Amino acid sequence: MDHMQWPQQAVESAAGWRFFRICEADSCRVFGTDRATLDACMASQAQTLKHDRTTTVCRYQGPGGALILKRYNPRSFWHKIKRAFRRSRARRCWQMSYAFAASGLRVARPLMMLEHRFGPIRRTAYFVSESVDGDEVLHCLPNLTATQQVAVAEAVREAFARMRAARITHGDMKASNLIWTGSELVFIDLDAAQTHWTTWGWRRKHAKDRRRFLKNWQDQPDLLALFDNI
Known part of the structure; x- marks a missing residue:
């Protein structure tokens, strides 16, 4: 599906005592509401990209x-209790995928958000999106030609401008969370992304995004210079 079309994709929502799900129709049929199906796919039919205390990807x-496929793992019993009544990171990813797309920023197409619950208490959560063909900017930028590097820098400047216009922030602007497809910049990992309703809150988080992105190149002054005016 074309990036400009997926924000209009038809989605289904379903809720019960033990789950809450928002899903693009085809993905609903594949994964249903049973976390065992997702866990089985992750355990036996998928390539593990990341596995730590907080997430399995x-x-x-x-x-x-x-x-x-992304599963959010509670770090401990107390961490599970702390997050039980808060918006899950999976739901934040779903909502912010649409917010970024509405602002003209490209993100991986979201396909499903699934929360397992005990009544109002949120437990394990899952987020499913399309895989983006491309390379992490952190790793590919040093190996690109000068012309290609300028193209990436221009895409980054445009992305920051769009985030400023929409007053949204990513929250974890590591260059490994930006994918370069060869012609477009794609944001991934929107776990900490936000839409801001106050100028003060937005400015503080926007400045943090900018500092975190520039930190990627602090030991590479030639690359750092590409982003002087973001």
């Missing part, structure tokens, strides 16, 4: 193409 070859 896998690439899974679905019927329509490669997908990214």
Whole structure:
């Protein structure tokens, strides 16, 4: 699906005592509401990209193409209690994917958000999106030609301008969370992204985004200079 079309994709929502799900129709049929299905796919049919105390991320070859499956792991019993009544990171990813797209920023197409619950208490959460073909800016930028590097820098400047116009922030602007497709910049990992309703809050988080992005190149002055005016 074209990037400009997916924000209008038809989605279904369903809720019960033990789950809450928002899902693009085809993904609903593949994964249903049972977390066991997702866990089984991640355990036996997917390539693990990341596994730590907070998240497990896998690439899974679905019927329509490669997908990214992400499970949010509670770090401890007390962490589970702390997050039980808050908006899950999976739901934030779903909502902010649409907010970024509405602002003209490209993100991986979201396909499903699933929260397992005990009544109002949120437990394990999952987020499914399309896999983006491209390379992390952190790793590819040093190896690009000068012309290609300028193209990336221009895309980054435009992205920051669009975020300023929409008063949204990413929250974790590591260059590994930006994918360069060869012609477009794609944001991933929107776990900490926000839409801001106050100027003060937006300015503070926007400045943090900018500092975090520039930190990627602090030991590479030639690359750092590309981003002087973001």
